[in-house]
Amino acid sequence: MFVFKDTGEILKLELLRSDNWQDYELLDSGDGQKLERFGPYKFSRPEAQAIWKKKAPASAWNDVHGVFQPTREESGGHWNFKKPVPEKWVMTYGDLKFWVMPTPGRHLGVFPEVASHWDWCGNLIRGAKRPIKVLNLFGYTGIASLAAAKAGAQVTHLDASKKSVTWARDNQLLSGLEAAPIRWIVDDAVAFVEREARRGAQYDGIILDPPKFGRGPKGEVWEVYENLPTLLGACRSILTQDPLFIALTMYAVRASGVHLYYSMEEMMSSFKGNIDVGELVTADKSADRLLSHAVYARWSSNL
Ligand SMILES: C[S@@+](CC[C@H](N)C(=O)[O-])C[C@H]1O[C@@H](n2cnc3c(N)ncnc32)[C@H](O)[C@@H]1O
Numbered sequence: 001m002f003v004f005k006d007t008g009e010i011l012k013l014e015l016l017r018s019d020n021w022q023d024y025e026l027l028d029s030g031d032g033q034k035l036e037r038f039g040p041y042k043f044s045r046p047e048a049q050a051i052w053k054k055k056a057p058a059s060a061w062n063d064v065h066g067v068f069q070p071t072r073e074e075s076g077g078h079w080n081f082k083k084p085v086p087e088k089w090v091m092t093y094g095d096l097k098f099w100v101m102p103t104p105g106r107h108l109g110v111f112p113e114v115a116s117h118w119d120w121c122g123n124l125i126r127g128a129k130r131p132i133k134v135l136n137l138f139g140y141t142g143i144a145s146l147a148a149a150k151a152g153a154q155v156t157h158l159d160a161s162k163k164s165v166t167w168a169r170d171n172q173l174l175s176g177l178e179a180a181p182i183r184w185i186v187d188d189a190v191a192f193v194e195r196e197a198r199r200g201a202q203y204d205g206i207i208l209d210p211p212k213f214g215r216g217p218k219g220e221v222w223e224v225y226e227n228l229p230t231l232l233g234a235c236r237s238i239l240t241q242d243p244l245f246i247a248l249t250m251y252a253v254r255a256s257g258v259h260l261y262y263s264m265e266e267m268m269s270s271f272k273g274n275i276d277v278g279e280l281v282t283a284d285k286s287a288d289r290l291l292s293h294a295v296y297a298r299w300s301s302n303l
Pocket residue numbers: 111137138139140141158159160161164187188189190209210211212213214215216217220221222249250251252
């Protein structure tokens with residue numbers, strides 16, 4: 001906690017847990033790995049932040065359906081399956097249903113720790129009692145977009161990967177939201193937002209979950225430390241007069257909640273609202289420990 005000398009305002013870092021899961025569990029972590037349950041299937045994956053020792057017995061770690069074997073490059077590797085796993089299966093979060101599958105990038109199509117953002121955005125949209133337009137950048141398999149649409153928002157979902165957008169559209173059908181007003185876009189985040197600004201498009205809520213490094217569909221390079229200020233500036237220019245929320249999450253290791261606080265404060269300085277910042281964490285079931293995944297900053301007109 002930090003108290004600003006001039007204003008007496010308090011900056012407090014929160015630890016935000018996503019506790020409403022039935023289908024997901026972090027079973028244990030340690031020695032650079034995490035042990036998780038996605039529906040009925042258990043997996044172990046590398047987790048650089050788990051610098052402590054495992055607590056669950058070796059038998060629990062051996063009783064998995066798949067193990068991700070990393071190569072030296074940060075995102076490379078392959079899955080070793082120890083028991084049969086279907087090509088894909090359905091997971092549920094509240095009213096939402098989505099496909100999950102082990103992918104070559106070590107992820108399974110859902111980042112369970114961001115579920116608290118889905119709830120937060122959904123509650124703000126429902127509480128706004130007015131039409132809300134939401135932009136979801138770096139939207140991946142679309143669960144945040146579906147949560148916003150389910151809450152009644154008109155959603156624009158964007159990702160550079162056509163495959164991810166197809167997956168997100170399949171999740172829309174699976175969740176029974178085929179009639180929901182969602183616009184699916186394959187584009188580079190910065191290029192799209194700058195184009196929207198030139199067109200005079202406006203949004204009430206923006207969700208951003210940028211990776212550390214990525215590429216747009218035409219090879220545009222995304223490097224978070226380099227490009228985030230430009231992107232936030234462009235996002236600022238497509239906000240309505242009376243924006244409802246911004247939710248920014250960053251998995252990049254060098255990031256800090258304090259730094260995101262200042263980025264958000266600068267972006268939203270001309271609006272009246274509140275900022276909360278902190279880390280997205282999951283409680284480790286075996287050890288009663290918290291595993292931290294990401295830092296976040298959220299601005300809202302009515303926190
Ligand atoms: C996996 S999600 C975010 C999850 C998490 N923040 C992380 O770092 O792993 C990142 C998404 O951003 C998309 N992406 C990467 N570069 C992009 C760009 N320049 N414009 C739009 N989307 C991009 C990827 O296709 C991917 O679906």
